[in-house]
Amino acid sequence: MISNTKEVQALDFEISRSAEEKRELLYKDDICIGCGICEKTCPVDAIELGSIGAIVRTGADVPKIVCDEDKCVLCGMCSVVCPVDALEFKIDDESIKDMDEYPQLINSAEINDDTCIYCKACETACPRDSITIARNLPDRSKLVTGEIDIDKETCIDCGICEEMCPADAITIEHKLPTPDDPTVSSDIIVDKDKCVYCLICKKSCPVSAIKAACRSCSYGEYDLNPEDTVTTGSSFIDHETCVKCGWCQEICPVDAATVVKTFKGELHIDQDTCQACGACVDICPCNVLSFPQSTVPGKSPEKVMSDENYCIYCGACDNVCPVKAIEVKRTDINHTPTKSKSWEKQIDSLKT
Amino acid sequence: MEMELKVNQDNCLGCGVCVVACPVNASISNEVAGGHGSKTTETIMMVENGFIKLFSPEKCTKCGTCQLFCPTDAIWLE
Numbered sequence: 082m083i084s085n086t087k088e089v090q091a092l093d094f095e096i097s098r099s100a101e102e103k104r105e106l107l108y109k110d111d112i113c114i115g116c117g118i119c120e121k122t123c124p125v126d127a128i129e130l131g132s133i134g135a136i137v138r139t140g141a142d143v144p145k146i147v148c149d150e151d152k153c154v155l156c157g158m159c160s161v162v163c164p165v166d167a168l169e170f171k172i173d174d175e176s177i178k179d180m181d182e183y184p185q186l187i188n189s190a191e192i193n194d195d196t197c198i199y200c201k202a203c204e205t206a207c208p209r210d211s212i213t214i215a216r217n218l219p220d221r222s223k224l225v226t227g228e229i230d231i232d233k234e235t236c237i238d239c240g241i242c243e244e245m246c247p248a249d250a251i252t253i254e255h256k257l258p259t260p261d262d263p264t265v266s267s268d269i270i271v272d273k274d275k276c277v278y279c280l281i282c283k284k285s286c287p288v289s290a291i292k293a294a295c296r297s298c299s300y301g302e303y304d305l306n307p308e309d310t311v312t313t314g315s316s317f318i319d320h321e322t323c324v325k326c327g328w329c330q331e332i333c334p335v336d337a338a339t340v341v342k343t344f345k346g347e348l349h350i351d352q353d354t355c356q357a358c359g360a361c362v363d364i365c366p367c368n369v370l371s372f373p374q375s376t377v378p379g380k381s382p383e384k385v386m387s388d389e390n391y392c393i394y395c396g397a398c399d400n401v402c403p404v405k406a407i408e409v410k411r412t413d414i415n416h417t418p419t420k421s422k423s424w425e426k427q428i429d430s431l432k433t
Numbered sequence: 434m435e436m437e438l439k440v441n442q443d444n445c446l447g448c449g450v451c452v453v454a455c456p457v458n459a460s461i462s463n464e465v466a467g468g469h470g471s472k473t474t475e476t477i478m479m480v481e482n483g484f485i486k487l488f489s490p491e492k493c494t495k496c497g498t499c500q501l502f503c504p505t506d507a508i509w510l511e
Contacts, residue, residue: 132436132495135510139497147434356456356466360496403494404460 089427092142096150104155108146112321114366115145115378116395119159122291122427127152128159131416134360158427161185163326164343164395165366185421188325188343192316196337199314203329206389208368211323213333216314221248223309225362229271235290236415238266242282242291250275251282254393272423284346311395324369325390344431345413346394354406355384361398361407370398409433436510438493440478440485444507446485450486451499452476457492478508 089350090096092110097103097344113152127149157170157177158350162186170177170340177183192203192212231242243251278295297305316337318329329338362370362385369392373382392409399409410433419425449470452458456478459466471479474488478499499508500509 096498111481128435131434132497132510134494134498135436135500137497139500140508141436141510143434143436354460356459358454358456358498359498360456360498399497401494404495405455 085153085155087148087417092144094144094148096153096155097150103171104157104171105311106148106153106155106157106160107169107171108144108148109169110144112166113145114324114395114397114401115364116164116397117400118162118395118431119146119168122158122431123197124156124158124423124427125154127150127154128311130400133364133397134403138360138363159272161424162428162431164188164393165390166321181398182420184327184424185417186343187415187417189341190318190323190325191317191318191327191337191339192253192329192333193337193339194314196335197314197316197333198335198337199312199316200334202332202334203316206328206332207323208326208328208366209322211319212329213317213319214314214318216299216312218312219279219310222274224305225277225295225297227276227293227297229273229276229278229282229291229293231269231271232290233269234290235268235288237288237290238264238269240266240286241285241287243269245281245285247276247281248277250277257377263353265347284297324366324393324395326369326393328391331390336394337416338357342393342416343415344394344411345415346392346409346411346433347393348389348398349408349410350383350385351408352384353407354404356404357384358403360401360403361385364397364401366397367393379405436495437463438477438487438490438495438499439488440509442484442486442507444505445485445509446505447483447484447485448486448504449481450502450504451485452478452480453497454498454502456498459493460510461492 083100085096085098094108097105118128120128120130129147131145158170160170199214201214204212204214242255243253250272252270256267280293283291283293325340327340330340370385370387373386375382394411396409396410399407452471453465455466459473462471465471477489477492478487495510
C-alpha cells in the first residue's frame, strides 16, 4: 500500500508519494496570502484555510493553510490555481509550471529598463516590497562648473565656510597653535568634485577671503553635456513575493511597468453592514483597502475605501470579513488551455 | 486549522473594549454598535460581574479584532 508522507518545517510543509513517479506538493507559508482559493479548488477537501484574520493580525505562529496528507491525492490542482505560487507541485522533481500538459494561470509584472527613469515610485508603492531599483546618479561636479579660490593669507581659519557649505566640499584641518606656528589650522581644502558653486562660502566669509564664480549662472546650460545628466540603473522584481497587483503600473510616471492580471472581477463593500474592524485592510495583500479621512467637518466618509485598480480578486478580504460586508466576484480567469475537462471545470468554478 | 477564542478572567480588567470592538457583536446588538456594553447573550462575549465571559463563541469568525484591542491578553485566539 502506497501512502503519502508529510514533512513539516516551521510553517511550511511538503507532502510526497513515491511510486512509478515521485509526486510532491510544497507549501511556503511566507508567500501565502491566505486567499483560500486552494481550499475552494481542492477536489478532495484536503486543504483547510486557517483563521486568517487572527493569524495575520496577531502574528500567531500558525500556518495559513493545512493539508491532510491522508486525503490529498497529489493531483497538483492547488498549485495551479494559487495566484501567488505559494504551492508548488513537482513530478519527478520537475515543476508542473514547466509542463505544457498542465494549465497555468497567466499573470506577469515587468519593468522596461529602456523606459524606466529610476524614480523609485514603484519601489515605494509596492505593497509586497518586491521591487528594487538600483540607480547611478549623475556626477554632481559635471552638472555645474565654476571657479573657487581661497586666499589663505587672508583666511582666519574661522571654519564658518566649512560649517555653511551644503555640499561638504570644504575641509579645514584644525590644530592647536604652537609658539612657532600660532595658527589654528594647518590647511583649508576645497574638493572641487563636491563643490556646486553656490557661493554660500563666499557670502558668509567674514574676511572676504573666498573668490568664487558659477559658470552655469553666467552661461546657462551651454557647456552641459546632456549625457552627464542622465540617471542610469536597473530594476528588479522579486517574482516570488510579487502578487501582480498593478501598483507599479499605475504609479509609474513613464509607463515603464506592465502588469498582467489573472482574474477579472468586481469588489463590492456594503458600507451599511461594515463595522470598520479593519480585518480586510490588514489582510489585503495589494493595499486596495483603506480607512478614509473625513475631508468635510461633520460629514463621515465611507467606512472602508477601495480602489479596484490594484485588486487581484483573490477574495482574501471577502473570506476574512466577520460580518459579510465584502463581496468579491471573479468574472474571468486568464489561464493557458487544458485538455482535461475536470481541470477546466474545477478552474472555472472559481468564477462567482 | 480553525483557531479557538479563549479568555482568561484572571487577566481581565472588565473594561469591555473587546465587546464594543468586536464587529460581530456590533452587527448583532445596537447597544454595542453605539459603544455601550452588550445587553444580550446573543453577542459573542459580554462583561458580567466585572469579568469577560463568552456567551455565543460559535459566532466568532476569528478576525482577531478583540485580541488587538485587549490591553491585558485576557482574550485571544489560539
